Amino acid sequence: IAWTMIEQDTLFITSFQIGSVKKALQVRVVGNIKYDQIGPIRIDGKGEGQFIHLTFQEFFGAKYLTRLFRDGRIEEARKFLNSGKKFHPRYQLMLSMAAGLLAQDQGLLNAFFDILYEPPRDLGGSRELVLFARCFEECGEYAERVSQYNKFATAVREVLEDREVSDEIKVNLLNRNPYLIRHTEILNLFVSKLRQHEEVFVRYLERVSQNKTRLPLEMIEELGIILANPRADSDAKISAVYALEAVAEGGTP
Numbered sequence: 001i002a003w004t005m006i007e008q009d010t011l012f013i014t015s016f017q018i019g020s021v022k023k024a025l026q027v028r029v030v031g032n033i034k035y036d037q038i039g040p041i042r043i044d045g046k047g048e049g050q051f052i053h054l055t056f057q058e059f060f061g062a063k064y065l066t067r068l069f070r071d072g073r074i075e076e077a078r079k080f081l082n083s084g085k086k087f088h089p090r091y092q093l094m095l096s097m098a099a100g101l102l103a104q105d106q107g108l109l110n111a112f113f114d115i116l117y118e119p120p121r122d123l124g125g126s127r128e129l130v131l132f133a134r135c136f137e138e139c140g141e142y143a144e145r146v147s148q149y150n151k152f153a154t155a156v157r158e159v160l161e162d163r164e165v166s167d168e169i170k171v172n173l174l175n176r177n178p179y180l181i182r183h184t185e186i187l188n189l190f191v192s193k194l195r196q197h198e199e200v201f202v203r204y205l206e207r208v209s210q211n212k213t214r215l216p217l218e219m220i221e222e223l224g225i226i227l228a229n230p231r232a233d234s235d236a237k238i239s240a241v242y243a244l245e246a247v248a249e250g251g252t253p
Contacts, residue, residue: 001041002051002060006094007080011050011057013041055093062097069108078115087122092131100138106145113148126169129155133176143179153183160189160204167200171207178213187216194222199236202226206239209246220247 005013040056051057068077085091095116102109116135122128132152136143143149156173159165173180180186193201205223209215223240226232 002057003064005057006061006091009085011054013050014048058094059097061094062101065094065098066101066108069102069111070105074111074115077112078118081115082118082120084120086116087127087131089127092134095131096134096138099135100140103139103142106142109139109142109145110147113146117148117151126159126165129159129173130176133173133180137177137179140179143177149183150185153180153185156180157185157189160186160201167204171204174204174208175211175213181208181213181219182216187218191218191222194219194226197226197229197232197236199233199239202236202239202243206243206246209243212246215243215247220244 001013004017005011040051040053065077065080068074068080081095086095099109099112102112113135116128116132129152132148133156136146136149136152139146159173160170181190190201190205194205202223205215205219223244226236226240227244
């Protein structure tokens with residue numbers, strides 16, 4: 001039912017459509033069940049219904065999408081993802097849920113990300129990077145098994161170094177995936193920038209650490225060095241203080 005609604009790009013479904021889905025799947029219902037009693041779905045007096053919260057629709061949609069992968073219906077999944085929906089903000093939570101559900105199956109997880117990286121791509125770049133960040137975050141430690149993970153980290157590093165990209169986009173990327181800041185490429189970039197006392201990168205760490213992201217020890221050490229350096233920029237020192245204060249409140253890395 002959730003998948004039917006997602007394919008039709010709607011938040012509403014009629015009792016007739018629910019009956020059609022039930023019939024198509026040959027679902028056997030015991031007794032004379034009423035449609036307005038089907039778990040998280042509520043049908044109004046006009047026969048139009050919706051999930052009591054959008055998250056239910058997104059979760060069950062994610063479950064159906066992962067079933068396509070598990071059942072070998074990869075082309076059906078590809079057709080849906082490449083239909084213009086994969087970079088739409090409305091579907092990002094559903095897709096990240098799907099990534100999390102597939103995380104422990106390396107083959108299916110790689111197949112999922114292979115399709116995400118296929119054309120069409122987001123020409124602006126920012127929306128697809130946020131999507132990738134959310135999906136990799138849901139994979140947790142399994143993200144490193146995905147063949148595109150290093151490519152993703154390289155793209156994020158390029159964004160972090162691009163002065164034309166807003167700070168909000170950069171911080172959002174880092175906050176979307178707490179594991180990312182420990183990736184070797186990102187870690188080395190920050191250590192290098194901190195050693196050059198680049199205040200903007202200290203400020204990124206301030207905001208990331210305030211989001212309860214646990215900073216690597218190497219970054220914490222560099223923040224301490226900035227504080228101890230009498231020639232370091234005062235704004236960089238202030239940001240370093242706030243970052244270390246957030247680290248202390250969140251515990252050891």
